Amino acid sequence: MEDSLFDLKGQVALVTGASRGLGQYFARALARAGADLILTSRRRESLTEFAQEMRSLGRRAVALELDVRDPASIERMATEAEAALGQIHILVNNAGCNVRKPALDVTWEDWNLVLDTNLRGSFFVAQAIARGMIAHHYGRIINVGSVTSVFGYAGLAPYGASRGGIRQLTMSLAADWGPHGVTVNCLAPGWFKTRQNQVLYEDPDWVEYLIERIPIRRPGQPNDLDGAVLFLASEASRYVTGQTLLVDGGISTGSTRATVARKGKS
Numbered sequence: 001m002e003d004s005l006f007d008l009k010g011q012v013a014l015v016t017g018a019s020r021g022l023g024q025y026f027a028r029a030l031a032r033a034g035a036d037l038i039l040t041s042r043r044r045e046s047l048t049e050f051a052q053e054m055r056s057l058g059r060r061a062v063a064l065e066l067d068v069r070d071p072a073s074i075e076r077m078a079t080e081a082e083a084a085l086g087q088i089h090i091l092v093n094n095a096g097c098n099v100r101k102p103a104l105d106v107t108w109e110d111w112n113l114v115l116d117t118n119l120r121g122s123f124f125v126a127q128a129i130a131r132g133m134i135a136h137h138y139g140r141i142i143n144v145g146s147v148t149s150v151f152g153y154a155g156l157a158p159y160g161a162s163r164g165g166i167r168q169l170t171m172s173l174a175a176d177w178g179p180h181g182v183t184v185n186c187l188a189p190g191w192f193k194t195r196q197n198q199v200l201y202e203d204p205d206w207v208e209y210l211i212e213r214i215p216i217r218r219p220g221q222p223n224d225l226d227g228a229v230l231f232l233a234s235e236a237s238r239y240v241t242g243q244t245l246l247v248d249g250g251i252s253t254g255s256t257r258a259t260v261a262r263k264g265k266s
Contacts, residue, residue: 011086013188013233015068016125017095019046021145021194025222026092026229031059033077033230037091038081040066057254060085068095068121078128078219087136093122094144096162103157111158118162123169126184130177142232143170147190147248163188167244171259174242183241185232190248192220215250224249 013030017023019041027037036059039047040251047063054061062084067073081088091210096118099149126141133139148160149167163177170186177184191210201207201219228247231237246252 005147006234007034007228008090008234010185011089012037012038012087012090013090014038014040014081014088014129015092015094016040018050019043022189022192022222023092023094023224024050025225025242026094026144027054029223029226030090030092030233031057033234034059035233036085038062038064038085038088039065040077042067043103045187066095066125068125069116071124074121074124074128078125078132081129082132088129088132089138091126091133091138091145092142092233093125095121095125095126096144098156098159100155100159102155106157107119110214110251112242114158115162118159119165119169122166123173130173130182132173133143133182134177134180137181139177139180140233140237141173141177141184142183142229143184143186145170145186145188147188147246147252149186149188149244150246151252152187170244171242179243183237184239185237187225187228187232188244188246188248189225189253190214190220190246192222192225205208213251214248215253220249 008030013035015027015037017024018027018039031037031054037054039051039061041047044063044065046259051061051063064077064080066077086201097114100113101110122143130139143166145166146163148156152160167186170184174184210219225247228245
């Protein structure tokens, strides 16, 4: 396979939620492949150091303020992004949040916060950026989902609903925008240590429980996502749309090998 399939030189990628966590890793992978970057966060100043890091790689990098729960902020960001770097070729819809509670304790406010950020925000950001992509008859939209897009976990009702919605949204947008040269796919990480779930990784018993259920026998490392985001952002995936790509070490297989082996020894 030609390396040029993954070459993003001359393209502009917009990454939401780029001030920390997986958003920064997505941006680094795209920058190393040659893409210039629009980086967004609710606080522009939180992007200053990271934008400079991207420029040190020889890329143009512009930091913009974006609150995905505010329609005016979304439209303003889209206008500023195109004014700064021109046509947006790639969107990584990464901004998100979580409220971890038993379902009986979830409040109306909790539900709205998570769904408005993760699902409604992703749709309206995609809509705003897709207008330009459709005008140029080219675009790659990557909605960031989760293993919870396809599996249920206790204590994550709003989050799971939002990520499941992302999967369905991805298929609908792929059908809408495919005729206009825009592909839309969902990148669904498994269990990666992030700011949202770091408290779980402080519990050794939980980590052991998790690893027993991952066939590759370890949680994800951020660079495990590099190949997937480059694939979905590049010409390598030109005939792929409406899909959910799980990068989860195999936890979605429902592996019970460790449990069965332990029972066999008892």
